[in-house]
Amino acid sequence: MTHRLALGRTAYDRGMATIEPSIFTRIISREIPADIVFEDDRLIAIKDINPQAPVHLLVIPKTQAYRNVAELALAEPELLAAMISVSQSLAEEHADGDFRLVFNSGDAAGQTVFHVHAHVLAGGLEESSLV
Numbered sequence: 355m356t357h358r359l360a361l362g363r364t365a366y367d368r369g370m371a372t373i374e375p376s377i378f379t380r381i382i383s384r385e386i387p388a389d390i391v392f393e394d395d396r397l398i399a400i401k402d403i404n405p406q407a408p409v410h411l412l413v414i415p416k417t418q419a420y421r422n423v424a425e426l427a428l429a430e431p432e433l434l435a436a437m438i439s440v441s442q443s444l445a446e447e448h449a450d451g452d453f454r455l456v457f458n459s460g461d462a463a464g465q466t467v468f469h470v471h472a473h474v475l476a477g478g479l480e481e482s483s484l485v
């Protein structure tokens with residue numbers, strides 16, 4: 355599986371489009387509009403289309419090589435660290451700096467887009483519940 359993903363990423367990054375672009379890849383390429391709040395060479399952050407908190411942002415690597423945070427952490431831990439750093443900065447910009455970071459991993463956990471992304475939830479969160 356890892357081997358197939360690595361091949362897929364290489365082919366995609368060369369523009370060969372051998373794998374289906376995710377909804378987030380289509381946002382990154384500006385094929386689909388989104389409210390973009392941050393972008394650099396490796397990451398993009400957008401407002402979630404269906405917010406679950408007063409501030410609900412998605413921080414997304416531009417590569418769609420990793421389906422979930424465990425795959426990302428194993429392969430590119432520094433990219434995961436960059437996601438967390440950007441999440442902190444966005445929480446400071448859009449709320450009071452406190453935030454909850456959620457990575458849904460797998461169907462049963464509610465993941466619907468299998469292109470790794472962090473949900474940054476902030477601004478008046480309930481303290482008593484994680485779900």
Ligand code: 5GP
Nearest residue numbers: 377388400401402403404458464465466467
């Ligand atoms: P997941 O369920 O995979 O953890 O999170 C996917 C998130 O992407 C959901 O919170 C959903 O609202 C958001 N989402 C899905 N499609 C779009 C879209 O086209 N634009 C934006 N901004 N968010 C989207």
